Amino acid sequence: MIKAADGKIGTREFTSIILLSIGIKLSDTTPNLYFVEGGNAAWILPIISFVVIGVPFFILLSLLKKHDAGLMELLSNLTGKYVSGIIGLCLFLIMLNGTAINSRAYIDIVNTMFYPKTPIPILLFLLLAFSFLIAKRGFETIGRTAWLILPILEVILLTLIIFVWKDTNWTQIFPIAGPGMEQILKASVTHSSVFGDVILLAAFFSFVRSYEDYRFSSLFGLGLSCFKIAVFLALYTAVFDYPEVSSMAFPFQQLTRIANFGEIITHVEAIYFGFWMISVVIHFSIHLYLTAYFFAGALRLAKFEPLILPMAGLTLFIGLLPENILQINGYKEMLIKSSSVLLISLPFILLIVDRWKGWDRS
């Protein structure tokens, strides 16, 4: 049955959005942060982070259902004009910095591994320009584009695992606890905002056709993303071994270079690069859209889609500020740690306010 476009998206589109927003982090510089903190047990971190971010997310789900509103409306309903404005602004800053830092990190990967002579400003401009072109067409387009590319991307990732299988040695993930359980738990909590996108994407609750669709696709998307990241972290350790893996800047790209199909077809990284780049463009179109949405929400502007272009411009300028990838990793670490606190506590704050208001009324 062909449904008429109504600006809303269904389960598979929203799942694709979640997967492209979070799952793709297995291929950027996020694994580096995990390996620094978790050593050879880095793969456990995303699994624990899933639990850590899952609890506040379930609380948020119940609130979304009760009020039948997206994250921004929920904020303004519960906390009033000014407080919601401040929180909205915080979320906007997280998104803006996150988009800027990450887009630059992705471009540094492209620059180092594939286009060493092309100036970074040009690469960053091209990435954001194409992300903008998708984001400009609205959330429905983003969802449909995401669904279009996602199945191919997942198959490609699966083939990558198959192609490097002969180079794996799974005993390399031992000793199982790596740097010790205490360190793992601590790092999982401080790095849980890697999956914080799922809470930020609650802003689009009203864009999804029904609550059931939203709940299923968020949880499924989040679970699968955590699983994928865990599998790939374990795979990097099994192929490169610890401590060598912790000194590699781009393990995913190195893995695509190791992959080969028999003796003859050996340089297959270009295929991975192509599909990966398309996914990255969609990833940033989601993030640009979200950034504009939070900005408009915080300032209570009626229209937010015209803001996407200035946001893309702002992202470009912020993204050009850091000098190199190592600086960016430092900023990224800082951002992840600070936003972890806010994103985990936000649903709890909302729950308390909700209960308090309900109690007040009764």
Next chain:
Amino acid sequence: MKALKLVLFSTISLVLLSGCWDMKSLEEQAFVVVLGIDTTEDDMVEVTFQIANPQVGSTEGGMASNEPSSDIVTITAFDVLAAKELANNSVARKINFDQLRTIIIGEELAKKPLLHHIIASSIVDPEMRRETNLIVSKEKASQFIHANKPILETRPHKYFSFMQSRWLDTGYVPFSNLNRYFQRLSGELFLAIYASTERNELQRKNEDDYVAGQVPQKAGDPAQMMGSAVFKNGKMIGTLTGEETRIALLLRRKSLNHSAFQSFPDPVDDKYRITVRVMKKNNVKINVNTKKSPPEINVTVPVTIQVFSDTSLTNYTTDKENQQILKQSIKESLEKATKKFIQKTQDEFKGEPFKWNLEVRRAFWTMEEYDKYDWEKKYQYAHVDVKYEVKLENLGEQLKPAVINRQKKE
């Protein structure tokens, strides 16, 4: 309006998609297929580039039939990257490592601490790939590259690509690449392929008890690849013969592909040897008891035997008793050779090339505890017990050896 938009769009994409900055035209690339690294007396490196001539061996070959298949240039510089740039002073095409699959290191450099600095710094260059094979040559790498002129494979990249499959087949040499090198830098032994074009022929009964250069061979390509160079903490400390290399690969938990022809003394008629195919079809069971001091290591290696040659013409096919004797004798001779080799690693190399450290890692809860345990030291005094489980699978296509029956005639 629509047409104008289309034209505008195409023009813009023309500019964007051509990739002005990183444009590489195939014509202008010099693809290095083999890289040789040597040292000089003042700790500089001599880098030898073997650049493929793409015209030779292709359909265009008619036009370039008198050209050699590759151009070999040696440049002395401070590191590989500097040499790569410097080589362009005489090579008109841009030196490119995209097709590089083999690095040859002269033994003299391999024995210097400088080697690790050169390798670890060269991998920073994104053009360098981790799956590049690593070979140590007895003589200078540049000499090896110049002398190695295989007739069947005129194009050098093809030669090494085929050789790679043979390495996996025979197990005379380990499968060594940069990725594996970087995995074994903390006290474990890393084995690299050992090669030579210089001859120092010996004749031994045991066909795999040679290192490169010793194999009795007349005519053919002078390059021999046999045995392995042993590295510890990024420095070469010795060599293994083909036999020792095979044992080292056999004792690893998982092998890439172990199926090798090997000869053993014939247990019934000791004038002859019997050549069998030794295969490892299942993973080796390794049990390291770290609670005891010194640690106890129990290893069980399941091997499957196929008998395809039987020079003594003893009846192994229908005689069950002879089969038992053969199995027992192969088991004993494998165990004896293994014991001798393990003693050598403990006394001479003070480390193990069997990747048993990964099994030890399993026994610990955290990395800190494992580091504190100091496996490298503990191994030197460990009690190692290796048992082979021999299964006789196949006895060839003869029901009985064709024995000339003299008694009947007389």
